[in-house]
Amino acid sequence: MGIRFTVLASGSTGNATIVQTDEATILVDAGLSAKKLEGLMKERGVSGQDIDGIFVTHEHSDHIKGLGAFARKHDLPVYANEATWHALDKHVGQIADEKRFIVPTGGTVEFGELRVESYPISHDAAEPVGYCFQDEDYKLSLVTDLGYVSDKVKRAVEDSDVMVLESNHDIGMLRMGRYPWNIKRRILSDIGHLSNEAAGEAVCDLMTDRTKRVYLAHLSLDHNLMELARVTVNSIMEDHGIFFKRDECFLNHTFHDRPTPWDEVRKK
Template sequence: MGLRFTVLSSGSTGNATIVTNGETTLMIDAGFSAKRIDELLLEREVTGHELNGILVTHEHSDHVKGLGPVARKYNLPIYANEKTWRAIDNSVGNISAENRRVFGTGEAHDFGSLRVESFAISHDAAEPVGYSFYDEKYKLSVCTDLGYASDKVKLAIADSDVLVLEANHDIEMLRMGRYPWNIKRRILGDMGHLSNEATGELMSELLNGRLKRTYLAHLSREHNIPDLAMMSVRGAMEDRGCFFRDSEFELRDTFYDRPTPWDTVGEP
């Protein structure tokens, strides 16, 4: 079957993604109420009973709002590194000892035939991570909420066939927006979020012939527009000599209010 995934929803109001290989189905983050997560799952004809666990990237509420309720409702194990566990302990509620799983940063775990690797990212959280998923031939990487892409991040997501990557804000929209300057400085900093331009610059380094699609994720509703993000990322890539036909490589949208269609990694 290979890897299939859907970004259930992505943005500052909440984040959740489903990855499956037919044998194991995992959810990355649970940044909505349990009711809303059930609704999003239903839109992709999945139920919580089909999930085998939840991977946590970091403790911010738009990633863990429904974590405890969903885990308890479906008796799911939660996987997070030790610092993230300490950060979510007060908000996640009662989780049984058997469902409190430690997934150390930089480690790889096998969930049956689905292999998952965790990697460190730069964000103002306890110990934030991204994840890469592998079947025998293909690789999917999910990487949002990072202020900049370090060499280690670039190495971790290199040679992905499909990538879910943050394109959070347009710099000028953010600078002219209504947020207080201290919040703007946080977003623009190395522990904040990737701008459209930074995402395009990173993509120009990753486009090596293997990467087929990148989904632009975690767009700010205040300081970005999907069409602008698409145009800016593509423009930044072209400025660095990356010219491509959509038949060779595609930029795709994610949505704050609905799931993306199911995508199979390794297929055009």
């Protein structure tokens, strides 16, 4: 089957992604209530009992809101680095020791042929990470919640078949928006979020001949629009001489309130 995935929800109101192979079903982040998570999973034919583990990127509430309740209800193992565990412990309630797994940043967990590898990102959290999922043939990379794309990020996600990439805000909309300046400054900083413009430059830096699709993720409800993100990223790609036919659907959307269709990571 290769690797398939669905972004259940993406944005400041909650984040969660399912990654699945014949051998494992993984949940990345649980940033919505357990009830909401189960409803979104049901739309894609997945139940809590199907999950083999939850991987946490960082401790912000839009990534862990339902973590404790969902993990306890379905008796699931939870994977995070040590600093993230320390930061999220007070927010998620009791998780049994035998269900707590520490994965150092840069470490790998294997589920049969599926390898889950974390990598460091720049964000205002204890020790935030992104994740790459790969088997012998395919690679999916989740690249969100980062202020800039570092060389470490580039090395981690190189040769991805599919990327889920942050395109959080339009800089002009954010600057003119209702947020207080200290929050705007945080979002715009190197430990904040990628703008549409930064996402466009990142696509140009990260894509290779192997890259088939990019999903634009973690869009701000207040300071972005789905079509604006797509047009901005596509325009920057064209400025770099990268052109795609309209029917190729190289750039795809994610949503804050509904899951994306299943997408299977396969060779062309």
